[in-house]
Amino acid sequence: MPINKIMPSFDEAVADIPDGATIMIGGFGTVASTASLLLEALVRKGVKNLTTVSNSCGFGKDVWKLMGAKFPEDMDVLVRNNCIKKAIASAPVSAVYQNNFEKKLRAGEVELEMVPQGTLAERIRAAKAGLGGVYTPVGTGTAVEEGKETKIIDGKKYILELPIKADFALIKAHKADRWGNLVYRYSSRTFNGTMAGAAKVTIAEVDEIVELGELAPDEIHTPGIYVDRLVVRPEKYEEADEAEISQDAKESHEKYLERKSA
Amino acid sequence: MPINKIMPSFDEAVADIPDGATIMIGGFGTVASTASLLLEALVRKGVKNLTTVSNSCGFGKDVWKLMGAKFPEDMDVLVRNNCIKKAIASAPVSAVYQNNFEKKLRAGEVELEMVPQGTLAERIRAAKAGLGGVYTPVGTGTAVEEGKETKIIDGKKYILELPIKADFALIKAHKADRWGNLVYRYSSRTFNGTMAGAAKVTIAEVDEIVELGELAPDEIHTPGIYVDRLVVRPEKYEEADEAEISQDAKESHEKYLERKSA
Amino acid sequence: MEDKFKLDRETMALRVAKEFQDGNYVNLGIGIPVLAANYIPVGREVVFQSENGILGFGEITTLGEGDPDLVNAGGQTVRPAPGMSAFDHAESFTMIRGGHLDISVMGGFQVSEKGDLANYMVPERKIGSIGGAMDLAVGAKRLIVVMNHVTKDGKPRVVRKCTYHITAIESVNLLVTDIAVIEITDNGLVLKEVAPGWTPEEVQSLTEPTLIVDPDCHEIELM
């Protein structure tokens, strides 16, 4: 039978993600690099007590709507719907905007393990590559070192960082074929490319599915072996809960515009 | 001044490689994936006591000529011209053909550190990525483990493998621009892509140099930051020492043809 | 017993190929393993990986044809095929070591009753190449070894303990020889199939460790 990783719907793609699962969420923080519709499907499923692995922890759809995003949900949809128990992240909060994750963190409703961004990438890669751990010089002499093994190698101090293993990875790519070969666009490759294949099951949300053979062998960024399921984005976005854009988000957007013009 | 990494000649590209240097040699073993002309230039320079880091240790130009290669020299050119003191390699000898490296190894004229292929790739990457070392499960319970630190992580035994650092990396790519952005073709990416940027100085031999901007951002395999020097292959190959094809090579080619048709 | 029918290389490859399930990602070693690509069961789509950095490539080209930038791990030129991807060595062994391959098929010199594999150096030669063998043996979800049951001198290759240099310990899952198919389990070696005309006792007589004969042990199935 021809290999076909394409799933008919976002709901079916996430149907077996259980409560308490560890999930990697691709992207950098911008909604364009986020598997928005998979996250929404996860909320519809009503999953609880997730441990998430991601770069940031969401800014909320209002911020992205103001910036004109077509699919505006980011990880915040999991945060505000109380799906998360613990987040492993490098940039969980913003300097210019108090996101829902920060509010919940201050309220003691979520746990946080903060990891330097490069260490996060390397720990995810270690899981993907079957390594037991890596020694990084990053974080020595800081809070990151606490409770971890260190080692002097060639006269320099390193911290032992262990793989981050996960049950599912939810990533966003640009194009895919039925084998799961993926191509990303520019800065939206980011953690999507790193996480593909790092979890037991990798699910990719894509803009477009092309015929097998249309992606040139040398242009494929993620070989299909790392991808288990694919779902393609619809033409139109249907918003789950249409609501007014919050005052917070408007203020944040104003600040963003100022920074941008600075 | 515009960045321009293009060197006028192969000799100038390798002019500062000193005796006793550690050099990475890209490619898998096939001559198509090898920086042939850089290796020849190194021999012309008369460099001695090199430590090499490579997947295999060369089959010799006769074998490749019989297969129709235009630029037929592989690492054997360094071996037979006595440039090497020690080789770090994964597949130094062949099951079907006694190469010059094997002869010199049996004669005690070269040293060998044999490394599993994936561990070789990972140790090279560790140097490139600034890691102090990685734990791999590969080689436990074998000769590879001897003299190395091991560690039980999550109930499984791993070997600590340290970065392989080098002074120069000589790699082969297909296309380049003046910034050193590289694109490879198919299976000729191999160790070339892994070694680019892993040594202090990376020198790339390429088929073609294109204008800056001709390589699309998402098709570049090696970002220019990893590449220090570029040399483009000439239209014509000029053989240094024209000699008859050896009987050994002819026999090996016969065997190859048999295996192929098998 | 010497006159009994033994499977030839092609038939052993055919038996190995029966193990390939729909959608499997498979790495084939040099020698008999690579022949298995010719016998994928009808209707199954199987994707081959080669450790030099290609996935989903096509068949080996005819002589004199082929692109020198597109070779398998044996250095043979192969055809591109729809869905093929290329990558560097670090990525290739991320795939291999990281457990992403369903099956790795390799040749062998010795296999022990615990599933240890020796296949990179014959003691007489004293020099051999590890290549990708250690990573492939440790990393693949399932390791299938294909080899002759005895050496040219008639000595067992299925042994209590490997006397040759070890490639990987406790890693072989299935062994296909020219006279038997043996599963390596936590309980020991289970004889599942024998070549036409062979009895389990005859296979045992050429095997060092004691075989557990599967209640369902039968003649090797090729189709």
Add this chain to the structure above:
Amino acid sequence: MEDKFKLDRETMALRVAKEFQDGNYVNLGIGIPVLAANYIPVGREVVFQSENGILGFGEITTLGEGDPDLVNAGGQTVRPAPGMSAFDHAESFTMIRGGHLDISVMGGFQVSEKGDLANYMVPERKIGSIGGAMDLAVGAKRLIVVMNHVTKDGKPRVVRKCTYHITAIESVNLLVTDIAVIEITDNGLVLKEVAPGWTPEEVQSLTEPTLIVDPDCHEIELM
């Protein structure tokens, strides 16, 4: 002394940009650092890296324009430029941690006399984001920090020992503030330049550790 001229954000960025040499690979942090991209000395070609996985990109787009798949680490859309490349996060931090960047420029809250940097969390907030700061501080060949010389309350930010959470120890090479340019050396902090109208003594009075005044100490050079 309160009335003395202090460099504004743009001028600090201009001073930082003077450090960019021909062909340098440079990462610019959010805030003042990113402004330095506008002041590359004439005739120099400098390549910018952004840790979210792009190298050699162009300027920040005007509002409302821009491709959401092409942003810098601050989330601002940037233009593609000839020579640009894109890569994933593991590769991006291979670049950063592996010492491939010539210069990293970052904002700071405190810098110690040993070159320790604190820039990811103000104690009052108790929560902050590490992001790529620790990797960039440790990995770049040269770390330039740009910040105001004192806090809003007038307390020194150049301190004997950081009291805020440390980003990286012994990593800052050059400090550009609104009143001074200070090199961090093995011997201590060397005052190289002062803002127009400032004396070394006045800079010292706003600095916790003792500054070594360079014999050649002069007014900040902007061109």
